[in-house]
Amino acid sequence: MKGLVYDGPGKIGFKNVPKPEIKNATDAIVKMVKTTICGTDLGILHGKTPSVKPGTTLGHEGVGVIEEVGSGVSNFKKGDRVIISCITACGSCEYCKKQMYSHCKDGGWILGHIINGTQAEYVRIPHANNSLYIAPEGVDDEALVMLSDILPTGLEIGVINGCVKPGNTIAIVGAGPIGMSALLTAQFYSPAKIYMIDIDENRLKLAKKWGATDTINSGTEDAIKKILSETADGVDVAIEAVGAPVTFDICQQIVRPGGNIANIGVHGKSVDLKIQDLWIKNITITMGLVNTNTTPMLLKTVTSKKIQPEKLITHHFKLDEIMRAYEVFGNASEEKALKIILTN
Numbered sequence: 632m633k634g635l636v637y638d639g640p641g642k643i644g645f646k647n648v649p650k651p652e653i654k655n656a657t658d659a660i661v662k663m664v665k666t667t668i669c670g671t672d673l674g675i676l677h678g679k680t681p682s683v684k685p686g687t688t689l690g691h692e693g694v695g696v697i698e699e700v701g702s703g704v705s706n707f708k709k710g711d712r713v714i715i716s717c718i719t720a721c722g723s724c725e726y727c728k729k730q731m732y733s734h735c736k737d738g739g740w741i742l743g744h745i746i747n748g749t750q751a752e753y754v755r756i757p758h759a760n761n762s763l764y765i766a767p768e769g770v771d772d773e774a775l776v777m778l779s780d781i782l783p784t785g786l787e788i789g790v791i792n793g794c795v796k797p798g799n800t801i802a803i804v805g806a807g808p809i810g811m812s813a814l815l816t817a818q819f820y821s822p823a824k825i826y827m828i829d830i831d832e833n834r835l836k837l838a839k840k841w842g843a844t845d846t847i848n849s850g851t852e853d854a855i856k857k858i859l860s861e862t863a864d865g866v867d868v869a870i871e872a873v874g875a876p877v878t879f880d881i882c883q884q885i886v887r888p889g890g891n892i893a894n895i896g897v898h899g900k901s902v903d904l905k906i907q908d909l910w911i912k913n914i915t916i917t918m919g920l921v922n923t924n925t926t927p928m929l930l931k932t933v934t935s936k937k938i939q940p941e942k943l944i945t946h947h948f949k950l951d952e953i954m955r956a957y958e959v960f961g962n963a964s965e966e967k968a969l970k971i972i973l974t975n
Protein backbone atom coordinates (compact mmCIF):
# COMPACT_ATOMS: atom_id res chain seq x y z
CA MET A 632 0.00 0.00 0.00
CA LYS A 633 1.03 3.65 -0.18
CA GLY A 634 1.70 6.20 2.53
CA LEU A 635 3.16 9.68 2.93
CA VAL A 636 6.56 9.08 4.48
CA TYR A 637 8.74 11.64 6.28
CA ASP A 638 12.37 11.25 5.23
CA GLY A 639 14.01 13.94 7.37
CA PRO A 640 13.69 17.77 7.38
CA GLY A 641 12.30 19.06 4.09
CA LYS A 642 11.79 15.57 2.67
CA ILE A 643 8.56 13.63 2.20
CA GLY A 644 7.42 11.12 -0.40
CA PHE A 645 4.30 9.15 -1.23
CA LYS A 646 5.64 5.63 -1.46
CA ASN A 647 5.11 1.93 -1.02
CA VAL A 648 5.05 0.96 2.64
CA PRO A 649 4.06 -2.33 4.33
CA LYS A 650 0.33 -2.68 5.02
CA PRO A 651 -0.12 -2.54 8.80
CA GLU A 652 -1.04 -5.68 10.70
CA ILE A 653 -2.52 -6.35 14.13
CA LYS A 654 0.39 -6.32 16.62
CA ASN A 655 -1.50 -6.32 19.91
CA ALA A 656 -4.92 -7.69 20.84
CA THR A 657 -6.17 -4.13 21.42
CA ASP A 658 -5.30 -2.94 17.88
CA ALA A 659 -7.62 -2.24 14.98
CA ILE A 660 -6.67 -1.88 11.33
CA VAL A 661 -8.62 0.92 9.65
CA LYS A 662 -8.97 1.44 5.92
CA MET A 663 -8.77 5.21 5.46
CA VAL A 664 -11.68 6.95 3.73
CA LYS A 665 -10.78 10.60 4.37
CA THR A 666 -7.72 12.19 5.88
CA THR A 667 -6.17 15.65 5.98
CA ILE A 668 -2.94 17.57 6.56
CA CYS A 669 -2.37 19.44 9.83
CA GLY A 670 -0.18 22.47 10.48
CA THR A 671 1.72 20.11 12.78
CA ASP A 672 2.61 17.98 9.74
CA LEU A 673 4.14 21.04 8.08
CA GLY A 674 6.03 21.64 11.32
CA ILE A 675 7.39 18.08 11.14
CA LEU A 676 8.34 18.59 7.49
CA HIS A 677 10.24 21.74 8.44
CA GLY A 678 12.16 19.91 11.17
CA LYS A 679 10.26 21.48 14.09
CA THR A 680 9.51 18.08 15.65
CA PRO A 681 12.73 16.05 15.88
CA SER A 682 10.91 13.27 17.78
CA VAL A 683 9.53 12.14 14.39
CA LYS A 684 12.02 9.64 12.97
CA PRO A 685 12.68 9.42 9.23
CA GLY A 686 10.64 6.60 7.73
CA THR A 687 7.46 7.46 9.66
CA THR A 688 4.15 7.73 7.80
CA LEU A 689 2.58 11.06 8.78
CA GLY A 690 -1.03 11.99 9.61
CA HIS A 691 -3.11 11.90 12.78
CA GLU A 692 -6.59 12.73 11.53
CA GLY A 693 -9.24 10.94 9.53
CA VAL A 694 -12.31 8.81 9.08
CA GLY A 695 -12.18 5.22 7.95
CA VAL A 696 -13.76 1.79 7.97
CA ILE A 697 -12.59 -0.98 10.28
CA GLU A 698 -10.86 -3.72 8.32
CA GLU A 699 -9.84 -5.98 11.20
CA VAL A 700 -9.82 -5.91 15.01
CA GLY A 701 -7.66 -7.71 17.55
CA SER A 702 -9.23 -10.14 20.04
CA GLY A 703 -9.19 -7.47 22.78
CA VAL A 704 -11.29 -4.92 20.85
CA SER A 705 -14.88 -5.10 22.07
CA ASN A 706 -16.35 -1.73 21.03
CA PHE A 707 -15.81 -2.06 17.27
CA LYS A 708 -16.10 -4.67 14.56
CA LYS A 709 -15.15 -5.09 10.91
CA GLY A 710 -17.14 -2.71 8.71
CA ASP A 711 -17.74 0.00 11.35
CA ARG A 712 -17.24 3.56 10.10
CA VAL A 713 -15.06 5.36 12.63
CA ILE A 714 -13.49 8.70 13.47
CA ILE A 715 -9.82 8.37 14.39
CA SER A 716 -8.74 10.50 17.36
CA CYS A 717 -5.33 12.14 17.04
CA ILE A 718 -4.72 10.97 20.61
CA THR A 719 -4.39 7.30 21.48
CA ALA A 720 -5.61 6.35 24.96
CA CYS A 721 -5.13 3.04 26.76
CA GLY A 722 -7.94 3.98 29.16
CA SER A 723 -6.31 2.50 32.22
CA CYS A 724 -3.04 4.30 33.03
CA GLU A 725 -2.74 7.05 35.63
CA TYR A 726 -3.10 9.83 33.03
CA CYS A 727 -6.04 8.20 31.27
CA LYS A 728 -7.81 7.86 34.62
CA LYS A 729 -7.48 11.65 34.95
CA GLN A 730 -8.81 12.08 31.37
CA MET A 731 -5.37 13.42 30.46
CA TYR A 732 -5.19 11.18 27.41
CA SER A 733 -2.51 13.36 25.83
CA HIS A 734 -0.06 11.83 28.28
CA CYS A 735 -1.31 8.25 28.19
CA LYS A 736 1.64 6.07 29.17
CA ASP A 737 1.02 3.81 26.19
CA GLY A 738 -0.40 6.39 23.80
CA GLY A 739 -0.91 10.15 23.63
CA TRP A 740 0.00 11.75 20.32
CA ILE A 741 1.74 8.81 18.67
CA LEU A 742 -0.05 8.58 15.29
CA GLY A 743 2.10 10.07 12.55
CA HIS A 744 4.63 10.96 15.22
CA ILE A 745 6.02 7.88 17.00
CA ILE A 746 4.14 5.27 14.93
CA ASN A 747 2.84 5.31 11.36
CA GLY A 748 -0.14 7.59 10.79
CA THR A 749 -3.25 8.16 8.73
CA GLN A 750 -1.94 9.66 5.48
CA ALA A 751 -1.98 6.18 4.00
CA GLU A 752 -4.37 3.59 2.64
CA TYR A 753 -4.50 1.75 5.98
CA VAL A 754 -3.50 2.60 9.55
CA ARG A 755 -3.03 0.56 12.72
CA ILE A 756 -4.83 2.08 15.71
CA PRO A 757 -3.55 0.88 19.09
CA HIS A 758 -6.01 0.79 22.00
CA ALA A 759 -8.85 1.00 19.50
CA ASN A 760 -11.55 0.74 22.19
CA ASN A 761 -10.63 4.19 23.56
CA SER A 762 -9.15 5.87 20.49
CA LEU A 763 -11.92 5.56 17.90
CA TYR A 764 -15.50 6.86 17.74
CA ILE A 765 -18.38 5.47 15.70
CA ALA A 766 -19.25 7.88 12.88
CA PRO A 767 -22.99 8.56 13.21
CA GLU A 768 -25.21 7.66 10.25
CA GLY A 769 -26.07 10.55 7.98
CA VAL A 770 -23.24 12.84 9.07
CA ASP A 771 -20.80 13.95 6.41
CA ASP A 772 -17.43 12.14 6.67
CA GLU A 773 -15.57 15.35 5.90
CA ALA A 774 -17.19 17.24 8.79
CA LEU A 775 -16.23 14.35 11.07
CA VAL A 776 -12.55 14.58 10.07
CA MET A 777 -12.50 17.94 11.88
CA LEU A 778 -13.20 16.03 15.12
CA SER A 779 -9.92 14.11 14.99
CA ASP A 780 -7.86 17.06 16.10
CA ILE A 781 -8.69 20.67 15.23
CA LEU A 782 -12.10 21.06 16.91
CA PRO A 783 -11.11 19.47 20.24
CA THR A 784 -7.79 21.33 20.16
CA GLY A 785 -9.42 24.72 19.55
CA LEU A 786 -12.01 24.06 22.23
CA GLU A 787 -9.88 22.43 24.95
CA ILE A 788 -6.56 24.24 24.63
CA GLY A 789 -7.94 27.58 23.46
CA VAL A 790 -11.46 28.12 24.75
CA ILE A 791 -11.69 25.94 27.86
CA ASN A 792 -8.11 26.51 29.08
CA GLY A 793 -8.62 30.21 28.38
CA CYS A 794 -11.83 30.18 30.49
CA VAL A 795 -13.95 32.01 27.90
CA LYS A 796 -17.15 33.22 29.59
CA PRO A 797 -20.39 34.93 28.49
CA GLY A 798 -19.81 38.61 27.85
CA ASN A 799 -16.03 38.31 27.58
CA THR A 800 -13.90 40.15 25.09
CA ILE A 801 -11.54 37.67 23.54
CA ALA A 802 -8.85 37.76 20.87
CA ILE A 803 -7.70 34.88 18.70
CA VAL A 804 -4.29 35.41 17.14
CA GLY A 805 -4.04 33.28 14.00
CA ALA A 806 -6.93 32.50 11.65
CA GLY A 807 -5.70 29.12 10.42
CA PRO A 808 -7.73 25.94 10.92
CA ILE A 809 -6.97 25.84 14.66
CA GLY A 810 -7.75 29.52 15.21
CA MET A 811 -10.98 29.06 13.25
CA SER A 812 -11.84 26.03 15.40
CA ALA A 813 -11.34 28.18 18.49
CA LEU A 814 -13.58 30.80 16.85
CA LEU A 815 -16.39 28.30 16.20
CA THR A 816 -16.23 26.67 19.63
CA ALA A 817 -15.74 29.91 21.61
CA GLN A 818 -19.26 30.82 20.51
CA PHE A 819 -20.65 27.99 22.70
CA TYR A 820 -19.85 30.40 25.56
CA SER A 821 -21.25 33.61 24.05
CA PRO A 822 -18.33 36.04 24.36
CA ALA A 823 -19.48 39.61 23.65
CA LYS A 824 -16.60 40.49 21.39
CA ILE A 825 -14.25 38.29 19.39
CA TYR A 826 -11.21 39.84 17.74
CA MET A 827 -9.53 37.75 15.05
CA ILE A 828 -5.98 38.78 14.22
CA ASP A 829 -4.05 37.54 11.19
CA ILE A 830 -2.03 38.86 8.25
CA ASP A 831 -4.19 37.11 5.64
CA GLU A 832 -7.14 39.21 4.40
CA ASN A 833 -8.97 36.21 2.98
CA ARG A 834 -8.86 34.38 6.31
CA LEU A 835 -9.99 37.49 8.17
CA LYS A 836 -12.96 37.81 5.82
CA LEU A 837 -13.94 34.21 6.55
CA ALA A 838 -13.50 34.75 10.29
CA LYS A 839 -15.92 37.68 10.11
CA LYS A 840 -18.44 35.47 8.34
CA TRP A 841 -18.06 32.75 10.98
CA GLY A 842 -18.55 34.87 14.07
CA ALA A 843 -15.61 37.21 14.68
CA THR A 844 -17.01 40.63 15.62
CA ASP A 845 -13.77 42.45 14.77
CA THR A 846 -10.81 41.59 12.58
CA ILE A 847 -7.35 43.11 12.56
CA ASN A 848 -4.72 42.64 9.88
CA SER A 849 -1.56 42.77 11.97
CA GLY A 850 0.50 43.06 8.80
CA THR A 851 -0.90 46.50 8.05
CA GLU A 852 -2.14 47.64 11.47
CA ASP A 853 -0.71 47.66 14.99
CA ALA A 854 -2.96 45.04 16.61
CA ILE A 855 -1.76 45.78 20.14
CA LYS A 856 -2.38 49.50 19.87
CA LYS A 857 -5.78 49.00 18.26
CA ILE A 858 -7.03 46.55 20.88
CA LEU A 859 -5.73 48.59 23.79
CA SER A 860 -7.41 51.71 22.38
CA GLU A 861 -10.75 49.97 21.74
CA THR A 862 -11.01 48.07 25.02
CA ALA A 863 -10.74 49.57 28.49
CA ASP A 864 -7.60 47.65 29.38
CA GLY A 865 -7.25 44.71 27.03
CA VAL A 866 -9.00 41.41 26.42
CA ASP A 867 -10.19 38.84 28.95
CA VAL A 868 -8.75 35.97 26.94
CA ALA A 869 -5.98 35.98 24.34
CA ILE A 870 -5.71 32.75 22.37
CA GLU A 871 -2.43 32.11 20.55
CA ALA A 872 -3.04 29.90 17.50
CA VAL A 873 0.15 30.29 15.49
CA GLY A 874 3.17 29.16 17.52
CA ALA A 875 5.62 32.02 16.96
CA PRO A 876 7.34 34.49 19.30
CA VAL A 877 5.68 37.50 17.61
CA THR A 878 2.13 36.17 18.00
CA PHE A 879 2.75 35.11 21.59
CA ASP A 880 4.01 38.64 22.23
CA ILE A 881 0.76 40.13 20.90
CA CYS A 882 -1.14 37.95 23.40
CA GLN A 883 0.95 39.02 26.40
CA GLN A 884 0.52 42.69 25.48
CA ILE A 885 -3.25 42.67 24.96
CA VAL A 886 -4.39 40.63 27.96
CA ARG A 887 -6.09 42.57 30.74
CA PRO A 888 -5.47 42.17 34.48
CA GLY A 889 -6.87 38.88 35.70
CA GLY A 890 -7.03 37.56 32.16
CA ASN A 891 -5.87 34.38 30.46
CA ILE A 892 -3.39 33.64 27.72
CA ALA A 893 -4.22 30.28 26.18
CA ASN A 894 -1.43 29.07 23.95
CA ILE A 895 -2.42 26.50 21.32
CA GLY A 896 0.37 27.14 18.81
CA VAL A 897 3.19 24.62 18.46
CA HIS A 898 6.38 26.57 19.11
CA GLY A 899 9.70 25.56 17.60
CA LYS A 900 11.73 27.99 19.71
CA SER A 901 11.60 30.03 22.93
CA VAL A 902 9.42 33.09 23.36
CA ASP A 903 10.28 36.23 25.29
CA LEU A 904 8.02 35.95 28.33
CA LYS A 905 7.43 39.43 29.79
CA ILE A 906 7.06 38.08 33.29
CA GLN A 907 8.14 41.45 34.71
CA ASP A 908 4.88 42.99 33.38
CA LEU A 909 2.58 40.00 33.63
CA TRP A 910 3.08 38.95 37.26
CA ILE A 911 1.44 42.04 38.71
CA LYS A 912 -1.51 41.70 36.32
CA ASN A 913 -2.52 38.30 37.76
CA ILE A 914 -2.32 36.63 34.36
CA THR A 915 -2.85 32.91 33.85
CA ILE A 916 -0.91 31.31 31.01
CA THR A 917 -1.92 27.87 29.80
CA MET A 918 -0.63 25.62 27.05
CA GLY A 919 -0.89 22.01 26.13
CA LEU A 920 -1.56 19.09 23.90
CA VAL A 921 -5.20 18.22 23.30
CA ASN A 922 -6.71 15.48 25.47
CA THR A 923 -9.69 14.90 23.14
CA ASN A 924 -11.94 14.33 26.14
CA THR A 925 -14.42 16.79 24.57
CA THR A 926 -14.71 14.74 21.36
CA PRO A 927 -17.94 12.91 22.37
CA MET A 928 -19.60 16.26 23.20
CA LEU A 929 -18.33 17.88 19.99
CA LEU A 930 -19.61 14.91 18.00
CA LYS A 931 -23.12 15.72 19.26
CA THR A 932 -22.79 19.37 18.22
CA VAL A 933 -21.60 18.38 14.74
CA THR A 934 -24.32 15.73 14.38
CA SER A 935 -27.01 18.27 15.30
CA LYS A 936 -25.36 20.91 13.05
CA LYS A 937 -24.97 23.28 15.98
CA ILE A 938 -21.54 23.81 14.45
CA GLN A 939 -20.62 23.07 10.84
CA PRO A 940 -16.89 22.50 10.71
CA GLU A 941 -17.03 21.34 7.08
CA LYS A 942 -16.98 25.02 6.15
CA LEU A 943 -13.26 25.00 7.03
CA ILE A 944 -12.62 22.68 4.07
CA THR A 945 -11.32 24.57 1.04
CA HIS A 946 -9.63 21.91 -1.09
CA HIS A 947 -10.13 18.28 -2.09
CA PHE A 948 -7.57 15.84 -3.46
CA LYS A 949 -7.28 12.12 -3.96
CA LEU A 950 -4.89 10.43 -1.55
CA ASP A 951 -2.42 9.75 -4.37
CA GLU A 952 -2.30 13.51 -5.06
CA ILE A 953 -1.01 14.14 -1.53
CA MET A 954 2.32 15.63 -2.66
CA ARG A 955 0.38 18.33 -4.52
CA ALA A 956 -1.88 18.75 -1.46
CA TYR A 957 1.18 19.40 0.74
CA GLU A 958 2.31 22.07 -1.73
CA VAL A 959 -1.08 23.76 -1.63
CA PHE A 960 -1.31 23.60 2.16
CA GLY A 961 2.28 24.80 2.49
CA ASN A 962 1.30 27.77 0.35
CA ALA A 963 -1.97 28.32 2.20
CA SER A 964 -2.13 32.08 1.82
CA GLU A 965 -1.78 32.21 -1.97
CA GLU A 966 -3.92 29.11 -2.42
CA LYS A 967 -6.58 30.42 0.00
CA ALA A 968 -6.36 27.07 1.78
CA LEU A 969 -7.67 26.20 5.22
CA LYS A 970 -8.42 22.51 5.60
CA ILE A 971 -7.64 20.04 2.82
CA ILE A 972 -9.45 16.73 2.44
CA LEU A 973 -7.73 13.71 0.93
CA THR A 974 -9.94 10.86 -0.21
CA ASN A 975 -8.62 7.31 -0.41
Ligand SMILES: [Zn+2]
Pocket residue numbers: 669670671672691717780781
Ligand atom coordinates in the same frame (compact mmCIF):
# COMPACT_ATOMS: atom_id res chain seq x y z
ZN1 LIG B 1 -2.99 18.10 14.13
Ligand SMILES: [Zn+2]
Pocket residue numbers: 720721722723724725726727728734735736737738
Ligand atom coordinates in the same frame (compact mmCIF):
# COMPACT_ATOMS: atom_id res chain seq x y z
ZN1 LIG C 1 -3.37 5.55 29.18
